[in-house]
Amino acid sequence: RKEVEQDPGPFNVPxxxxxxxxxxxxxSASQSFFWYRQDCRKEPKLLMSVYSSGNEDxxxxxxxxxxxxxxxxLIRDSKLSDSATYLCVGSGGSYIPTFGRGTSLxxxx
Amino acid sequence: xxxxxxxxxxQVLKTGQSMTLQCxxxxxxxxMSWYRQDPGMGLRLIHxxxxxxxxxxxxxxxxxxxxxxxxxxxxxxxxxxxxxxTSVYFCASSWRLENTEAFFGQGTRLxxx
Numbered sequence: 001r002k003e004v005e006q007d008p009g010p011f012n013v014p015x016x017x018x019x020x021x022x023x024x025x026x027x028s029a030s031q032s033f034f035w036y037r038q039d040c041r042k043e044p045k046l047l048m049s050v051y052s053s054g055n056e057d058x059x060x061x062x063x064x065x066x067x068x069x070x071x072x073x074l075i076r077d078s079k080l081s082d083s084a085t086y087l088c089v090g091s092g093g094s095y096i097p098t099f100g101r102g103t104s105l106x107x108x109x
Numbered sequence: 110x111x112x113x114x115x116x117x118x119x120q121v122l123k124t125g126q127s128m129t130l131q132c133x134x135x136x137x138x139x140x141m142s143w144y145r146q147d148p149g150m151g152l153r154l155i156h157x158x159x160x161x162x163x164x165x166x167x168x169x170x171x172x173x174x175x176x177x178x179x180x181x182x183x184x185x186x187x188x189x190x191x192x193x194x195t196s197v198y199f200c201a202s203s204w205r206l207e208n209t210e211a212f213f214g215q216g217t218r219l220x221x222x
Contacts, residue, residue, distance in 0.1 A: 036211075089211075
């Protein structure tokens with residue numbers, strides 16, 4: 001079982017919709033969490049960090065639930081340009097970043 | 110602003126050939142790593158380094174070697190290419206191991222025939 005699990009999707013939503021992804025992690029010692037975005041055939045790029053107190057950046061909100069061991073990403077007012085794969089990352093007990101398999105989002109007109 | 114530079118971008122190898130994927134970063138980052146990405150498998154860690162002269166194995170190290178003689182460079186060597194090594198390879202670097210943003214190279218698409 002991977003240390004970080006994601007629903008691969010695809011999530012197919014219309015423009016303007018709100019969509020949320022969850023990502024579960026198995027190592028309770030994990031300290032740091034991130035969401036990355038990866039466009040087709042491109043390298044991953046950091047979308048946002050996930051803090052214990054939550055993190056909001058415009059239409060994007062990330063939250064951490066340590067009790068249930070998951071992180072979430074909420075995208076409000078989806079745009080066509082949000083279509084991508086979203087990778088969640090957790091650090092293992094040795095701090096080495098572990099990537100989930102990614103969740104595919106398709107935003108359609 | 111070069112960031113992380115990977116070469117080559119594309120490569121076709123015959124089974125049994127060896128080659129080196131180059132990775133260089135100009136951000137003075139301590140931590141560098143190599144991943145492979147296969148459909149449905151996500152990014153899997155091959156090898157990583159926490160500083161010059163220090164390397165360690167990741168999740169899928171077999172068939173690959175690395176070295177870190179300088180802070181800037183972290184080449185990945187395929188010793189004897191196999192079709193199972195057909196993948197997209199990404200090099201990444203970050204300021205330190207924990208709790209910092211990773212910057213990725215543009216990737217190398219490798220096909221082994």
